[in-house]
Amino acid sequence: MARKNITKEVKRTIISPVSITLENGQPLATQLEQIVVMGAVTKEKANRLARKQHPDLETVVVDKLVEEVKVYEMSIEQFLQIATEKVAVEEA
Secondary structure, rough: OOOEEHHHHHHHEEEEEEEEEEEEOEEEEEOOOOEEEOOOOHHHHHHHHHHHHHHOOEEEEEEEEEEEEEEEEHHHHHHHHHOOOOOOOOOO
């Protein structure tokens, strides 16, 4: 029996950064907009991405890091209609 559907597992990481400021001598954390990255990301890389996304803020750290995996599915006919063929490149 021929296979009728194609499936793909996709992992993404949701980074929840916060800005840390001092107010009346006390640290105050302000939640910033989430950053979504395809694939798995370490806490160190997430911190670098958050700082790069908010260069105007003095202290930005990652509050939460969530990996999410979803499985997507479509018929092979649909896949062939929208996919582009990968041409093999011969190495010299």
